[in-house]
Amino acid sequence: MIKVLLAEDQVMVRQGLKAMIETDEEIEVTGEADNGRQAVVLCEKQLFDVAVLDIRMPEMDGIEAAKVLRSRFPHLKILMLTTFDDNQYIMDALKVGVSGYMLKDGDTESLIRSIKSAIKGGLSLQDQVAAKVVPELLKTEEQESIDPTLTPRERAILKCIGEGLNNREIAERLGLSVGTVKNQTSQILDKLALRDRTQLAIYAIRHRLV
Numbered sequence: 001m002i003k004v005l006l007a008e009d010q011v012m013v014r015q016g017l018k019a020m021i022e023t024d025e026e027i028e029v030t031g032e033a034d035n036g037r038q039a040v041v042l043c044e045k046q047l048f049d050v051a052v053l054d055i056r057m058p059e060m061d062g063i064e065a066a067k068v069l070r071s072r073f074p075h076l077k078i079l080m081l082t083t084f085d086d087n088q089y090i091m092d093a094l095k096v097g098v099s100g101y102m103l104k105d106g107d108t109e110s111l112i113r114s115i116k117s118a119i120k121g122g123l124s125l126q127d128q129v130a131a132k133v134v135p136e137l138l139k140t141e142e143q144e145s146i147d148p149t150l151t152p153r154e155r156a157i158l159k160c161i162g163e164g165l166n167n168r169e170i171a172e173r174l175g176l177s178v179g180t181v182k183n184q185t186s187q188i189l190d191k192l193a194l195r196d197r198t199q200l201a202i203y204a205i206r207h208r209l210v
Helices: 011-021 036-045 062-072 087-096 108-119 127-137 152-162 167-174 178-192 197-206
Strands: 002-007 027-033 050-054 077-082 100-103
Touching: 002 011, 002 036, 002 108, 011 027, 011 050, 011 108, 027 036, 027 108, 036 050, 036 062, 050 062, 050 108, 062 077, 062 087, 077 087, 077 108, 087 100, 100 108, 152 167, 152 178, 152 197, 167 178, 178 197
Parallel strands: 002 027, 002 050, 050 077, 077 100
Antiparallel strands: none
8 A cells, every 4th residue: 555645735625636646546645734844744753655745835835845855754755746837846846856746737647647656766747847847957058968987778777767767667668677777776876976866867858868
């Protein structure tokens, strides 16, 4: 069972999101919070697999909560949820290292798919969000050089990560074992001195691998 923490300050919206999420029998909302501060407190008391955070909340917003949760609970996957498809919000969330950025007007299937993708190490961006964030990531006067120490296999894995694929999907595409993909991803992180898969995805887009 995937245990989800849902943080949203509007009660009716939160109830609607909970109902959407729990249409999948493999997922259960086991914690609810009105703001980011409450979300952090709950994570100190309970074990969650995924945190779905509204980006705009009182006391502590979703971005700040995500920063705290990423530092204290590195294995917790985080999805940002908002009605605001503002470029800066998107970039701020990605820099924190979240596993996805969803708009509140998305459908149930997309939300559930994003939760399951996050668990498997994938990165989810709705089409409207991707359409905004990719041009922002590509804003550079000239293409940056890719680290020359990366092997052809590592570049192929990095490309897949940039496309949002999880480890199993990468393994199937490249004909590798899931264990090999995990090990190679760790090596890529070390070589590029990056923190997580989200930063790898950003690197792949910025270097035109995607």
